[in-house]
Structure formats: C-alpha cells, structure tokens
Amino acid sequence: MSKTWHGADRANYIWYPKIDYSKCTGCGLCLLSCGNDVFRWSDQKGVPVVANPGSCVMGCTTCAKLCPEDAISFPDDPKNFLKQVIIKEKVFFAVKKELKDRLDKYPDHRVSIEDVEAWKKAEKGDANARRS
Amino acid sequence: MPGEAKPDFSKWHGMDRATIQWGPVIDESKCVGCGLCVIQCSEKRNVFGYDEEKRKAVVLNPENCMVGCNNCQVACLWDAISFPDVSGVKSLAKELVDSGKSKEELEGRLKKNPNLRLQLPPRFFKRASLEIVRPSRTVRILP
Numbered sequence: 001m002s003k004t005w006h007g008a009d010r011a012n013y014i015w016y017p018k019i020d021y022s023k024c025t026g027c028g029l030c031l032l033s034c035g036n037d038v039f040r041w042s043d044q045k046g047v048p049v050v051a052n053p054g055s056c057v058m059g060c061t062t063c064a065k066l067c068p069e070d071a072i073s074f075p076d077d078p079k080n081f082l083k084q085v086i087i088k089e090k091v092f093f094a095v096k097k098e099l100k101d102r103l104d105k106y107p108d109h110r111v112s113i114e115d116v117e118a119w120k121k122a123e124k125g126d127a128n129a130r131r132s
Numbered sequence: 133m134p135g136e137a138k139p140d141f142s143k144w145h146g147m148d149r150a151t152i153q154w155g156p157v158i159d160e161s162k163c164v165g166c167g168l169c170v171i172q173c174s175e176k177r178n179v180f181g182y183d184e185e186k187r188k189a190v191v192l193n194p195e196n197c198m199v200g201c202n203n204c205q206v207a208c209l210w211d212a213i214s215f216p217d218v219s220g221v222k223s224l225a226k227e228l229v230d231s232g233k234s235k236e237e238l239e240g241r242l243k244k245n246p247n248l249r250l251q252l253p254p255r256f257f258k259r260a261s262l263e264i265v266r267p268s269r270t271v272r273i274l275p
Contacts, residue, residue, distance in 0.1 A: 006171070027229040028238030031248070032145070033200060035174070040250040041242055049250055059207060062200040065218050068226040078206045086209060092166060099167035102175070103182055109170075109192060111181040113160070116190045 005058050007094030016053030017063055023071035030063035139176050144199045145228050153216045155194035156204055162212035163188045169204035
C-alpha cells in the first residue's frame with residue numbers, strides 16, 4: 001500500500017533530504033534523529049545515505065535543522081510546499097475525520113482551553129512551591 | 133493505550149528534555165481550529181489537545197515535542213504556531229557531536245540493527261549530492 005498524507009498520495013510528491021557529501025562529516029545525527037527510517041549507513045565512507053526517500057514526512061526538515069554542518073537540504077520553502085499540497089488535495093475532509101479519530105482514541109486530548117490553562121498554572125505553582 | 137508502556141521522552145540523547153527550549157506555541161487569535169497540527173503530530177508524541185467547543189488547538193504535552201521537529205508549524209496555513217529559534221537546537225546538536233555522544237549512539241544503533249548498513253559502489257560517491265528519481269518507492273541500493 002502506498003503512503004498517504006491526510007488522503008494525498010505521497011508518491012505524487014518529491015520531498016526528501018539531499019546530502020552534500022563535501023560538507024558531511026559522518027556524525028550520524030540525521031540517521032539517529034529520523035523517526036521514519038529514511039537513512040542507511042555506508043561503512044565504506046562512514047556517511048549516511050538517503051535510502052528511503054519515499055518514507056520522508058512531507059514538510060519535515062528535522063534532520064537538516066539538526067545537522068551541525070548544514071550538509072542537508074530540502075526543496076525550498078517547506079511551508080509553501082505543504083500549502084500547495086493542502087490546497088490541491090483538499091486535505092481538510094480527511095483532516096476532519098482524522099482529528100475525530102485521534103480524539104476518540106485519546107479522549108483526554110478533548111479539552112477546554114480554560115482547563116488546560118488552569119492545569120498549567122497549577123503545575124507552575126507546584127514547581128514554585130517545591131523550589132521555595 | 134492500556135497495557136502499552138508509555139514512551140519516555142524525558143531525555144534527548146542523554147540530555148534532560150526539560151532543559152531544552154523547543155516546542156510549539158499557538159496564537160489562539162490566529163488559530164481557526166482546522167486541527168491539522170493535532171494530527172500532524174505523531175500519535176505517540178501527541179503534543180496537542182483540541183477544544184471542540186471553541187474550535188481551537190491547544191498545546192497539551194509540550195515536553196513530548198521532538199527536538200528539531202516543527203511539522204505542525206510548517207503545515208499551519210494560518211501561521212498560528214511559532215517555535216523558538218533553531219540556533220539553540222543546532223548548538224546542542226554540535227555539542228552531541230563534539231562530545232562523541234552521537235558517534236557512540238550511532239555505533240550502538242548499527243550494532244543493534246545491522247540492516248542499516250549499506251554496501252555501495254564507489255561511483256555512488258562521485259556525485260556531491262545524491263538524487264534519487266523514484267521517491268515514491270523504497271530505493272534499495274544493495275550489492
């Protein structure tokens with residue numbers, strides 16, 4: 001089954017990291033930080049390799065942000081990229097359903113803003129009380 | 133989930149997550165309640181809650197937010213989500229590399245999961261950056 005992004009077929013979009021090997025020092029942080037199994041490791045050169053580009057989450061640039069050498073690049077302007085996908089694919093039909101499913105599965109995430117603000121205040125109060 | 137161990141996000145590569153400045157802040161005046169951020173965040177981290185009456189997303193578990201990830205912000209059409217500047221996280225990443233911690237973790241990961249290792253032909257590295265033209269599929273580069 002092909003991957004989808006809120007109903008949109010992931011295979012229709014080009015979004016994955018490119019590694020500039022003239023900058024890469026082989027620290028491995030990109031491989032360690034990716035939660036979607038995009039990278040593999042080459043022992044010969046001691047560098048990461050983009051092996052599963054289709055698994056990369058559209059709009060995600062976490063590996064590039066963490067890369068200490070700025071050796072990873074993505075298509076320009078992730079925000080505009082996703083905006084085009086959102087509009088073209090009319091994802092909000094799927095989003096509405098996925099939101100309901102998520103809240104049904106995790107009912108404690110169905111909240112009121114006032115309650116959350118009150119909890120946060122109480123937590124802060126607790127922390128202050130412990131400190132003093 | 134009942135019976136399932138809750139994932140532990142209290143440490144980030146050995147650092148205390150609570151000391152790291154990284155997480156979303158919602159400007160409620162801009163949020164239209166589309167809910168995309170809520171589901172954009174992975175189910176296991178589940179940073180957001182949602183107020184159905186007011187139709188607004190709420191940051192519920194900021195400490196679960198993955199360091200360096202801002203996928204919710206990128207997806208928000210209304211620019212209602214902000215994050216701290218990325219330079220702080222970048223310098224923490226540098227620390228991980230300089231201290232040898234990332235190397236150590238990488239070796240552990242490769243030992244635990246040898247499938248992560250690839251054998252590549254030498255010509256592969258002649259190009260400075262790799263272009264894969266079939267992003268839709270898992271590209272297997274094996275001997």
